[in-house]
Amino acid sequence: MTEAVHVEPVVHQAPQGFIRKYIFSLDHKVIGIQYYLLALFSVMVGMLLSVLMRFNLAWPGTEVPILETLFPVGAPGGIMTPEFYLSLMTMHGTIMVFFVLTTAPQSGFGNYFLPLQIGAPDMAFPTLNMLSFWITFVSLLVLLAAFVVTGGAPISGWTGYPPLSALGEIAGPGLGTGQTLWVASIALFCVASLLGALNFITTTIDLRTKGMSMMRLPLTVWAWFVTAILALLAFGVLLAAGVLLLLDRVVGTSFFIPAGLVVSDQMINHKGGSPLLWQHLFWFFGHPEVYIAILPGMGVTSQILSTFARKPIFGYRAMAYAIMAIGLVSFIVWGHHMFLSGMSPYSAMVFSLTTTAVAVPSAIKTFNWLGTLWGGRVRFTTAMLFAIGFVSLFVTGGVSGLFLNQPSVDIYLHDTYFVVAHFHMIMGVAAIFGIFAATYYWFPKMFARHLSERLGKIHFWITFVGVYSIFMPMHFLGVMGNPRRYAEFTAFEFLADVVPIHEFISIAAFVTIGAQLLFAVNFFWSIARGKIAEINPWSATTLEWTVPSPPPHDNFGGRAPVVHRGPYEYSVPGASRDFILQSEPEMKVVHQ
Amino acid sequence: MAQSQTEDLTLSSAWSGGASPYAMVSKKLGMWLFIVSDSLTFSALLVAYSYVRVANQDWPKPFEWASILGASIMTFCLLSSSLTMVMAVAAAQRLERKKAVVWLLATVLGGLLFILLHAREWIGLIHEGVTPFANPWGVPLFGAAFFTLTGLHMTHVTVGVLYLVVIAWGFGSARFKPEDVEVSGLYWHFVDLVWMFIFPMVYLLSAKTVA
């Protein structure tokens, strides 16, 4: 093929100088890595907070001198106060949901690989792209600042429910400056995400190279594309909610504060607002947000299962349509978070039905993943193990969702550890497995070296067994009536039996979190010393595997590749190899 | 690339890559997407406004006919500015730079008039004692909702005026292309459209009814 030999001069000049190249870079690959590192930092902070929480849950009242040094107000005498526990929980949730699960799979890997996979030299708006990252960065700083201001971090949870979050200092520690910083951080994050989403959508529609029709997009691109659409619609609404909450806090309006509220023995001088309004606005964003976290993981899983089963993905079209269906339905299910907020049983029934409907495309995806594995010549690389782990976690978490979406069952399970188990399985850990799978899979492209497979497999098995040990027992806790968002359970007689379970969970959590050090070591060691990787080490088919590792500044050397076929042509009968690159022209291959 | 142009592709619709569907430049698509997300933000605010309005039985209806007349004149300014914007885009596409700049400046004028009239109205209301947390007639949220909605909209108009000034300067000096004028037009029409929701929902529905 001519275009393989014919090299035209590079159009973009790569920037010179450290600052233009690595700090305020316009290159989507650098920005992708910046996002990834931001998420990596955030996940470490988030995990540290969960260690503190798990410690308190298993052994409440234990003196930890270092805590007093760090947080003299939150842990006087080294024993954390219940309010301090709640502030840890709020920051843990917020950091994990926004700065890890929304950031790494979409903005991190999406930025790096979406242009490469569609054959584009960069994103459609490189400057906006840089701006999105730096706004996200500032947003993270603003959030973390809540730890050091007077009163400390807010205690109203990652959902920031008013009236607690709207009243200010009077409602509790951390609800003064800390909560204001929280709202400001979320608003900034919305702006950054909106800019990012706009960029992703435009890039996918406008910048696909010749021959890359929508139905030839790798499923990863489909996932990033639909995720961006969800983000574009959902974050706009959260932004509005955040502005209103900020006004309530700073200007003195009462959008979310009802009349006749007595807090800390004081009558609150507000009236007319409704905390339910926040719940509607928040969950209209919040449910799509959980899919923003998980869809990219689904895309990565499809890509990896197909690569390492050496089989075309089972039901490509069904997979693409299922992603769209999930995205669409995710906007009409938000009420399932509000079954106990006093909604009419009829509305509850409608929300329950729409929620159950999500199970259909979810099941399609699951069966197609299994269909892809079926009869494949499976290579159990670390990336593959994490992708299979993703499927496992997604199924486990999905099944508990089907319990929760029955309003009558949810009356009992709402705000118990059952919900904690559900969303950690399906959103938290599944998305993290997606991130790990993507990291092991694409690392050779990003850094031209392999991660250690041996360390990787140890990392996988400890993590896999670990997360099940942590989150499976929480289902039972929930059924036993153990409420969530409590600092300790010693005061309740009926919860005497849960203490050993909490101890077990905490130990499992410490082991699992410790095992993440293996990953950190593997990651940084391999960047410098890992085994050198070839251009296409997994014998995969998509366009990113046709360019050098790491790809040059404008990806394809100033020429657009031409795409001739779908993304998953593995083991095609009659072909000379067991994979055919998307850019390989129609040739000796005999099509079925 | 000559070779790839002659390439025979099985799929050759606009969606098969290599060409943008709707032959739309990315800037334009980007503006459309911005409009989609911004309209979601405004919709959320309008829903919030409707929600608290329905939830409070003593929602005031204070606007006398003079206020409604004022708001109608403001509406007229904005609508006319949309018309001049259409003329500006048309002139830009014919590459009549002078004309386009004149129409753009007329649009800016419409926007400025709107802002001035609006500011006058705000000041009047503030003198009557309307603030984000109180007003003489009923639920304090009336002022909160009024100032939030119209305030955010006015911010958009102000940004729009600045945007159009930049476009007029850039297009007049041949730095910008006709597309850039068109894209700014999309933004301007959107801002007008938002007002066409605010005007009935915030003003007309709150007109004083003769008891």
Ligand code: HEM
């Ligand atoms: C078959 C699919 C699913 C069903 C039927 C379902 C159902 C539910 C229901 C009914 C609740 C509310 C429980 C309560 O608060 O009492 C809930 C909570 C939650 N779900 Fe799901 N869900 C599904 C999939 C997912 C997915 C894919 C994610 C994330 C990727 C997710 C993340 C969450 C989160 C984060 C919460 C808790 C939010 C909070 O209160 O803090 N769910 N789910």
Ligand SMILES: [Cu+2]
């Ligand atoms: Cu939900």
